[in-house]
Amino acid sequence: MNPPILESDPSDPRRKTLNPALKFALELGPGLVFFFTTIRGEWLAQKFPILTHLGEPLLIATAFFMVATALSLAVSWLVMRSLPIMPLVSGIIVFAFGALALWLQDKTFAYMKPTIINSLFGLTLLGGLAFGRSLLGYVFDSAFSLDAEGWRKLTFRWGLFFLFLAALNEVMWRNFSEETWLYFKVWGTIPITFVFTFSQMPLILRHSLEEKAPKEEKAGK
Incomplete structure (x- = not known):
């Protein structure tokens, strides 16, 4: 049987997991490429007319x-032989809005891309809960094992x-300049996300299956 194109459900025991460090690099890499290419855009244009x-x-x-997003998805496919759902959805939006921005020469599409992606992710996660599905497991299953x-x-x-x-x-x-938006997009959003992630550690520890297992073993003795 051929493996599925999209990653399997987190509860599927046959599901492969990606090394957390590689997963982090693949998800963060395209954003860093965007940042450094923007601040060095004029230099690149001079070197490569x-x-x-x-x-x-x-x-x-x-x-x-x-291009960086496409490469990230390609590496995920080569390693896992499946595509991660959240980065794939993000990639589709990147390609759609990026193509519109380049075709129409309108930066508005580039500005709004994070809004569309984050709104879609947020509504998808909350909508999944309405149907009894905790879709975040697709993102964090390789890092956490929760009840x-x-x-x-x-x-x-x-x-x-x-x-x-x-x-x-x-x-x-x-409300702010393009430069301010760019710097905040990378050096503001990423730290905020890290702070939020670490603030969830008490919840993660309370519901971690790995933490519960030793306690259950001790209780059985």
């Missing part, structure tokens, strides 16, 4: 971001957090 056909630095960075209640609570919190990030992106690009 063909890039001027793409437009100004932000649009050049958008094209590089699309059903833990996944539900964590999914709800991350759903709200994604909507918060969407609203925050709208505030930043509509």
Whole structure:
């Protein structure tokens, strides 16, 4: 039987897991490519004049971001022989909005991409809970092993957090300069996400199956 194109359900015992460090690099890499290509866009255009056909630095960075996203998905496929659902959804939006931005030479699409992605993730996670599915397990299953209640609570919190990030992106690009938005997109959003993630550790520890197993063994003795 051929393996599924999309990653298996987190509860599927046959599901392969990706090394957490590699998974982190694949998910963070395209964003860093976008940031550094934007701040060095003019230099790149001077060194490689063909890039001027793409437009100004932000649009050049958008094209590089699309390529980096495609490479990230390709590496995931080569390693896992399946595609991770959340990065795949994000990639589809990146390709759609990136293509519109380049075709119309309109940076608005690049500005709104994080809003659309985070809104979609947030609504998907909260919508999944409405149907009894804790979809966050697709993202964090290789890092955490939680009971059903833990996944539900964590999914709800991350759903709200994604909507918060969407609203925050709208505030930043509509009220501040492009440079401020860019720096906040990388050096603001990432630390906020790390702080939020670490703030969930008490919940994760309470509902961790790995923590419960030793306690149950001790109770049985």
